[in-house]
Amino acid sequence: MLVTFLLEELSRLRSNFLAGVNSIVISPRRWGKSSLVEKAARKVGDENGKIKLVFIDLFNIRTEEDFYRVLAEQTIRTTTTKVGEVLSVAKTFFNQWIPRVTFSPDHLQEFSLGLNWSDVAKDPDEMLDLPQRIAASKGYKLIICIDEFQNIGFYPDPLGFQKRLRSHWQRQQDVSYCLYGSKRHMLLQVFTLPSNPFYKFGDLMFLDKIHTDEWEKFIIQRFRTTGKKIMPDLACQIAQSVENHPYYVQQLSQLCWLRSPSDMTSEILDQALESLILQLSLLFQNLTEELSTSQVNYLRALINNEKRLSSKEVILRYQLGTSANVARIKQALINKEIIDQIGQQPDILDPVYKLWLRRYYFI
Numbered sequence: 001m002l003v004t005f006l007l008e009e010l011s012r013l014r015s016n017f018l019a020g021v022n023s024i025v026i027s028p029r030r031w032g033k034s035s036l037v038e039k040a041a042r043k044v045g046d047e048n049g050k051i052k053l054v055f056i057d058l059f060n061i062r063t064e065e066d067f068y069r070v071l072a073e074q075t076i077r078t079t080t081t082k083v084g085e086v087l088s089v090a091k092t093f094f095n096q097w098i099p100r101v102t103f104s105p106d107h108l109q110e111f112s113l114g115l116n117w118s119d120v121a122k123d124p125d126e127m128l129d130l131p132q133r134i135a136a137s138k139g140y141k142l143i144i145c146i147d148e149f150q151n152i153g154f155y156p157d158p159l160g161f162q163k164r165l166r167s168h169w170q171r172q173q174d175v176s177y178c179l180y181g182s183k184r185h186m187l188l189q190v191f192t193l194p195s196n197p198f199y200k201f202g203d204l205m206f207l208d209k210i211h212t213d214e215w216e217k218f219i220i221q222r223f224r225t226t227g228k229k230i231m232p233d234l235a236c237q238i239a240q241s242v243e244n245h246p247y248y249v250q251q252l253s254q255l256c257w258l259r260s261p262s263d264m265t266s267e268i269l270d271q272a273l274e275s276l277i278l279q280l281s282l283l284f285q286n287l288t289e290e291l292s293t294s295q296v297n298y299l300r301a302l303i304n305n306e307k308r309l310s311s312k313e314v315i316l317r318y319q320l321g322t323s324a325n326v327a328r329i330k331q332a333l334i335n336k337e338i339i340d341q342i343g344q345q346p347d348i349l350d351p352v353y354k355l356w357l358r359r360y361y362f363i
Helices: 007-019 033-047 064-079 083-093 117-122 125-138 149-154 158-169 184-192 212-225 232-241 246-259 266-279 281-289 293-303 312-318 323-335 351-361
Strands: 023-026 051-057 100-103 111-114 141-147 175-180 203-206 339-341 346-348
Touching: 007 023, 007 033, 007 175, 007 203, 023 033, 023 184, 033 051, 033 141, 033 175, 051 064, 064 125, 064 141, 125 141, 125 158, 125 175, 149 158, 149 184, 175 184, 212 232, 212 246, 232 246, 232 266, 246 266, 266 281, 266 351, 281 351, 293 312, 293 323, 293 346, 293 351, 323 339, 323 346, 346 351
Parallel strands: 023 175, 023 203, 051 141, 141 175
Antiparallel strands: 100 111, 339 346
């Protein structure tokens, strides 16, 4: 649904896929990255049968061993159609060792590779070159889409691993990569710091918020198609109430639609917004309880629209310690993905959490 608004970004990503250009997609959580990549992949796959899309999610992949295993499994799964081909690929493309191939009894196309990590660790080049070798052999162009790519930062030697990946990936002629994830600040460090191996690795795409006028037209149309009516100003208020956050705009719109017998009203919007906040109240309470007192005080300063957070006046008013401590608090909250700095000022990423803090916590 979100891709409806991201036509320019969709076209750009599609062009990158067709041209074999590496792509990096960065935006805050739940802004539509995965939907965008999947939509572009489907379009390219429909247009050219020789382009194969390999999807990998690193959400719970926390070791190099698992990374190599999943990379190999997903590449083989995408480029083979028969059970016999899996065994043939294992014999043909693994020169140094033959992995154990275990098939699911329910679905023979589902399989897993068993690797001897001590052997792989000595020389992982074969694993990283596997996509290129398969692509060249079969006449394919592979696009490997890796979600939650920032999780490689949790590996024992993240910088060394990044160097190894970059040295192999930049030489591959028939394989390109689309890298994205949910932790914006970590991805920015990986791809925008000149000292990091993945600096200037590919086309860096930042997704912007969808404008209020686009949400207005979208919400009005969705109400209209179901025989209900909403005035333009209320459609705008729905989007603005949650700061045009794509995930929450859709949630709040649905809550308003469910409460509207025919015509939407401002009272219904108030009820729906309060319901959305209360649905997440326990989650927000647990999140806040895990913060230190100084971190909570920093959030209070943000809620009160304080601009000069390192000034003596603000530090004293909110008991933030010292200016150096303010910097540490800020970085800790960024690492926790509670705040981010987009532009000049830090801001709370979750607009509904911000409303909860203002209405229920900082009373």
